[in-house]
Amino acid sequence: MKEQGAGIELPERKAGHSFIQEVQDRCGENIRLCYQCLKCTAGCPTAPYMDFNPNTIIRMIQWGLKQEVLESKAIWLCVSCEACGTRCPNEIDIGVLMDALREMSLEQGYRAREKGIVALHNAFMASIRRGGRVHEATMLMEYKLRSRDYWTDLIPGMKLFMKGKIPLFPRRINGMDSIREMYRKALKKAETKRG
Amino acid sequence: MTSIFITLAYLSVLAIMGLLIYVIGFTAYSLVFGKPGRGTSAKRIAAHEGGEMYSYFPGCTSHSTAVEYDLSTKAVLKTLGVELVEIDDWNCCGAAAVHSMNRFLSLCLPARNIAMAQKRDLELVVPCAGCFNMLKRAERALKTDLDARREIESTIGFTYREDLTIRALIDMVVTGIGFRRIEERVQRPLAGLKVASYYGCALVRHPKTTQLDDPENPQYLDKLMGTLGATPVEWSYKTDCCGADLALTHGAAVVKLVNKIVGMAKEAGAQCLVCSCGLCQINLEMRQDVNALGLPVFYFTELMGVAFGLKGTDWWAKHMINPSALLGSLDLR
Numbered sequence: 233m234k235e236q237g238a239g240i241e242l243p244e245r246k247a248g249h250s251f252i253q254e255v256q257d258r259c260g261e262n263i264r265l266c267y268q269c270l271k272c273t274a275g276c277p278t279a280p281y282m283d284f285n286p287n288t289i290i291r292m293i294q295w296g297l298k299q300e301v302l303e304s305k306a307i308w309l310c311v312s313c314e315a316c317g318t319r320c321p322n323e324i325d326i327g328v329l330m331d332a333l334r335e336m337s338l339e340q341g342y343r344a345r346e347k348g349i350v351a352l353h354n355a356f357m358a359s360i361r362r363g364g365r366v367h368e369a370t371m372l373m374e375y376k377l378r379s380r381d382y383w384t385d386l387i388p389g390m391k392l393f394m395k396g397k398i399p400l401f402p403r404r405i406n407g408m409d410s411i412r413e414m415y416r417k418a419l420k421k422a423e424t425k426r427g
Numbered sequence: 428m429t430s431i432f433i434t435l436a437y438l439s440v441l442a443i444m445g446l447l448i449y450v451i452g453f454t455a456y457s458l459v460f461g462k463p464g465r466g467t468s469a470k471r472i473a474a475h476e477g478g479e480m481y482s483y484f485p486g487c488t489s490h491s492t493a494v495e496y497d498l499s500t501k502a503v504l505k506t507l508g509v510e511l512v513e514i515d516d517w518n519c520c521g522a523a524a525v526h527s528m529n530r531f532l533s534l535c536l537p538a539r540n541i542a543m544a545q546k547r548d549l550e551l552v553v554p555c556a557g558c559f560n561m562l563k564r565a566e567r568a569l570k571t572d573l574d575a576r577r578e579i580e581s582t583i584g585f586t587y588r589e590d591l592t593i594r595a596l597i598d599m600v601v602t603g604i605g606f607r608r609i610e611e612r613v614q615r616p617l618a619g620l621k622v623a624s625y626y627g628c629a630l631v632r633h634p635k636t637t638q639l640d641d642p643e644n645p646q647y648l649d650k651l652m653g654t655l656g657a658t659p660v661e662w663s664y665k666t667d668c669c670g671a672d673l674a675l676t677h678g679a680a681v682v683k684l685v686n687k688i689v690g691m692a693k694e695a696g697a698q699c700l701v702c703s704c705g706l707c708q709i710n711l712e713m714r715q716d717v718n719a720l721g722l723p724v725f726y727f728t729e730l731m732g733v734a735f736g737l738k739g740t741d742w743w744a745k746h747m748i749n750p751s752a753l754l755g756s757l758d759l760r
Contacts, residue, residue, distance in 0.1 A: 277667065277668040277670060277684055278668075278670070278673065278680065280680075281677065281680050308527075309673070309677075311523065311628075311668060311670065311671040311672065311673055312523055312526065312527070312628075312671075313628035313629075313632065313668035313671070314628055314632035314633040315628070315632065315666075315668065317632070317633050318632045318633055318634060318642050318643075325633060325635075327633065331526055331527060331530060332530075334527050334528065335528070335529065335530060338528065346676070348675075348676035348677075349673070349676050349677075351676075352524065352672060352675055352676055353524040353525075353527050353528050354528070356522065356524035356525070357524060357525055357528060357529075357532075360518070360519045360521065360525070360536065364518040364519065365487045365517075365518060365519045366487040366519050366522075368487075368491050368492070369449075370449075372675075373446055373449060375675065376446065377446065377447070379676070382439075382442070382443065382446070384675075384678060385675065385678065388713055391747065392492065392709075392747075395744070395745055395747075396494070396745070397491055397492045397494060397745065398491060398492075399490060399491055405516050405517070405518050406516045407516050407518065407539070410539055410583055410584070411518060411536075411539075413582055413583075414532055414535040414536065414539070414582055414583070415532065417531065417535075417578075417582050418529050418531045418532035418535065419529075421531055422529060
């Protein structure tokens with residue numbers, strides 16, 4: 233069967249379909265099925281703050297615009313609320329797709345343009361790595377130091393602290409060996425893919 | 428002018444130094460003296476009637492921002508004669524941060540809890556919608572992605588048994604305990620209380636993962652509120668996202684989302700919201716325009732506690748918007 237749009241020279245064709253295939257292999261979703269109904273974007277709570285709407289991101293993947301997609305703000309502004317994936321008539325799970333894009337962006341060393349969000353995720357991951365559970369006080373402070381945004385939410389944070397909702401001392405679980413093993417393997421996998 | 432500048436600069440340096448010392452100090456503390464968490468051994472809650480038991484995964488917020496959810500859950504289930512057995516040595520589910528960064532790790536972290544839970548022949552109950560979602564994602568991967576399953580099993584050192592049932596607390600309350608038994612316990616019907624049921628995202632989406640209620644127009648909370656004597660309002664924002672952890676990085680965006688949700692609840696005639704997620708609750712109470720809206724946000728277990736007439740509950744002081752006045756005006760407190 234002759235493909236739609238044959239004759240139009242798009243980056244995807246030049247690159248031998250590598251990007252879309254790479255994305256599909258990673259997330260297991262069939263991105264070629266998208267017919268731009270825009271349901272994902274209509275239901276997306278953070279689309280107004282994105283540089284590209286979710287449906288545009290999908291079109292860009294089809295076009296093979298790898299760098300533009302993996303360096304977009306959109307992939308980091310997605311909060312995985314899954315409204316898109318639930319409503320997609322072609323059953324593309326866009327939440328899972330966004331996870332895959334973020335992972336690829338990190339592994340392949342693309343510039344993350346939402347540094348604050350990456351800093352928060354890193355602080356969160358580091359906190360679990362230290363104790364097996366999240367300790368809010370140190371996690372938030374690590375985020376503040378990583379993002380260099382020292383003052384935002386200081387007052388609400390103090391209010392929470394006064395209500396006894398931010399415990400002072402961290403705890404550690406017994407099975408830290410298991411947690412360390414998970415981190416070792418997970419980071420090694422990411423490293424292998426990068427190399 | 429210069430002296431003011433110098434003072435300010437000095438103070439900010441002090442503050443930054445203080446932050447640094449705090450982080451380094453407590454990290455060192457946790458590494459050197461970190462004792463196993465209080466909840467690491469099986470903590471049992473005495474049951475009134477006995478018989479019914481569930482495994483319980485409290486989640487990190489149960490000791491911090493959602494402490495009143497944990498307290499009210501335990502109090503209400505005790506009244507209903509249901510015993511909760513905390514999973515041994517549970518760990519963080521990883522939440523949105525981890526699955527955004529590393530899929531494999533985001534499956535391993537909840538899978539370790541599944542491994543701990545399946546040591547007992549009990550259904551696993553998860554109060555927090557976020558934790559529930561992460562555990563169900565891991566379950567789905569273990570059941571459908573055999574390569575991932577092999578790798579997860581070898582990393583954690585366990586063999587997955589497919590018979591462990593993972594349930595959200597609201598699902599266990601509605602379909603496990605059932606409305607009839609709840610109705611029998613109601614001593615103080617919540618007459619006159621107009622509630623907007625807020626489900627958020629993680630509880631109902633993606634439906635292939637969560638398999639709970641209807642993803643677009645869920646009813647569990649609404650029906651539960653009706654059973655307790657309250658009036659659930661009809662509104663169309665019950666599954667709209669609150670912005671989740673963008674609250675910390677993009678505060679203004681979340682304020683807008685939250686004000687839309689709470690504003691719509693108010694427009695629909697609600698006096699308060701009810702939810703089942705620690706992050707939703709704190710976002711909705713902390714980021715809403717208190718002066719213009721000021722709607723308190725309950726965990727559904729708290730309202731069950733009120734309807735059951737439980738005494739000696741100190742949950743309200745933990746709220747960012749104290750609901751005592753609202754409950755007092757309806758003679759419920």
